[in-house]
Amino acid sequence: MKKLIQLICCLLISVPVFSQKSGIEQAYVDRIIKTLSADDMQGRKSFEPGADKAADFIEEEFKKIGLKPLDGLTGYKQTFNVYRVKPGETTVQVNGQTVTSDKVFVITGQPQIQWQQSSDANVILVRAEDSFSQIASDLMKARKNTLLLIDETHQKIFNQYRNYFSKGNISLEQAGDGSLVFAMFPPVENPSFQVKASNVVETLKLSNVVGMIPGKDKKEEMVIFSAHYDHIGILKPVNGDSIANGADDDASGTTAVLALASYFKKQKNKGRTLIFVAFTAEEVGGYGSQYFSKQLNPDKVVAMFNMEMIGKPSKFGPNTAWVTGYEKTDFGKILQQNLQGTQFTFHPDPYPEQNLFYRSDNATLARLGVPAHSISSDQIDIDKLYHSVDDEYESLDIANMTQIIKAIAQSARSIISGKDTPTRVNASELK
Template sequence: MRFARLAFLPLLAATPLAAQQISVDTLKTVTKELSSDAYEGRAPTTPGEEKTVAYLIEQFKAAGLKPGNKGSWTQDVPMVEITASNVAPFTFTGGKSPVSMAYRTDMVAATYRVGPSAAVTNSDVVFVGYGITAPEKGWDDYAGLDVRGKTVVMLVNDPDWQTMARDGPFEGRAMTWYGRWPYKYENAAKHGAAAAIIVHDTEPAAYPWAVVKSSWTGPQYELDEAGGHQDQSQVIGWMQLAKARELFASAGKDFDQLSAAAKTRGFRGVPLGVRFSTSFTNTIRKSASRNVIGVLPGTTAPGDYVLYSAHWDHLGRCDAVNGDDICNGALDNASGAAGLVALAQANAKAGPAKRSLLFLAVTAEESGLLGSRYYAEHPVYPLARTVGGVNMDVLAVNGATRDFVLTGAGKSEIEDMVRPLLAAQGRHVSPESNPERGGYYRSDHFSFAKLGVPVLAGDGGEDLVKGGTAAGHAATEDYVANRYHKPHDEYDPNWDWSGAVQDLTVYYQLGRKLADTPGLWPNWYPSAEFRAIRDKDRATAKAGR
């Protein structure tokens, strides 16, 4: 869908911003340091966090920022760590033959509930399609069902994920919030399910089982909130596709037939006539992780804020590959943290803007966007006075590109602001090559979007100046298959940072335009799900002036 360009775009084109030089040395140095084995994969609440936070504060100070939280460089994020052990196999009885699923090999299990153990015994199993309740789309996979105390089995992604265009009820190939696993577990809990299990299928999930296994074993993190999340399902988890087929066959059901039916409006959930059991013990540890916050105060409108964000955390120790059990997270997201430092340097060198510039390095993105979620729900600076900004999650290191990909395109007016900046570099906007990965809902900008703040999400595309789209796509697929959330995401001195510099230059220019134009408040498009809360916040802010 095309949208009218904003009235202020001629101003953008007529007064191009001079870019401050982005330091490649900073990008290399910070990425290499944060992804070294000394930081042990930067897991929250570990010694690796202490080193990471100290290093980022040092870099922010050196760049010329001021402490961003009432004289402090950090914001405490109360966390609870839940580590499952003695995980019993998933067992399904009552069918033609018992089905057992082994931990890590066939399934993974966890819980949001803060307690010494989790158990589900002889719980009736119901297949609920994609597990979606979307009244505005006339879609309810739970219609006519009472799943209180029962186990629900769900498919990953949205019903129309195989539609290559974006014409379907759930935007076709592009994953929506309804396709993301946090939504599915959240919705299952709202319906009272005792357990919620997603069937893993590599293509619609957009990542292999190895990613599920590494992400869902070991310590799991949540925000430490009153009530200990007792409103959530006792058990959540994933099962392998082959085991799901075995389960459905035991229940006398055709998995493929039911999966196809689940893609159609009006689908109704199907009891499988089998019962589910599992149990495990939990080790509970409460602590606080930290967001790192620096600010460059504005001159004439210091109460308005333009945001730059990136997450500093990664997975810490993980499944070993050839004896290496440190998930270093060089690209994901030591590179983004390096970009944050480089942008702080460039902005400090240029001098303060009219509005304040906020630099936020958040924790626990890999645990469900917890650091950005905590900041968004407990902002140091009011979200109603936060103009917008840029989030960085993995910088481009395969060289300069002819294109730029807007993640979740078609949502906010910030997209219209960035297009002329890209055009000035001779670049164009390309559609997401893998919108089924749901990138818009998987990084920290989403925490702000849910509460109304438009934050740009995007990066250099796959049309490499050297090698074209074939080389660019191959590099993306190689990263996802071999390095993403694995020990091999390590710093490489041979990376070509020219693409990252392109993108960071655009981010710098966008941020300065927002910061130097008091009165400019980009909004969401009328069709975006976040428009109403932004309008409400802006009205409140104007009334309070």
């Protein structure tokens, strides 16, 4: 009897999590991710040929699947402009003293700045006891002409901001009012000042890749399946390898979008409209999802499944994944309810200190109230391959990844049909 019980247990453990007839095949998953993470994609960096090549490949796959273009588009590419400002020469004088160039940086969309009196710009004093990051964040939202005089105790965080913004800042909109000039100079009341800056403004094109399956009974309501296809491109060589292939980040998520699109296209969709989108420019500021969010009514989006790094088993073991912002809606609970009877489980994000809910494209839609969550399996606290040249196809567990995609398909059933509607995100509570 004991041997019989052991045999039964072994047989149960060996049963696949999902039926082999689920319609999501490992061979398909393997082909897509191997292509997206290949060296000839050159790391899929935004504004570079590798990203364009990846977008072309995704577009061709959407055509093969038979998705419809998004309303208002004639094809699958949702192309838009962004504006990159590269800083040129900047001169700042305060009370007759010239601030050295290593103690100045500018955030602007303007080709030129020329201030010489208080009527041209506000002056904000950032003293030792103030929060540099909070003041900077508030001013970047307000975007009024402002000169900041910053106490040297903020040197470390000042340098971090300067290193980032000195590379040039990108905006979805053409230059509007409002430039910020940061100068590390003793915060003095009522200073006299002169500011001169010249910048180069470039107009650049980016493209999301978007397709849809129209619904029937609730076709005005949308369910989004998304991932970002861009990565970080070419890095300093490590052991002769300089290509950051981004296999897990986020060719894995993009592969899931394609596999799910192929799967759901074969089903009879009598519920809500399904949108499949591969976002551009997540790695450089989330501009793809920002533009996409402006092209639809967020009140009509009932859920967003954003797949972010699902290429390896999670800390909870095989056949598991986790959901960012699990506590913000009942999205995760609905997913798990739809997985009853399987061995697969979804868990709350185990890395709350990493703020992962805010670090992917779901955050843009969540700030509009959409139940928008990222699904992941990455062990981000110990992942040494993240943003490196070693994030390659060979590091992935394709079988486990396929099970995650199957789980997403099954867990979405009641949301797609219209039976379940996740609660909305309280946007006022978000950072």
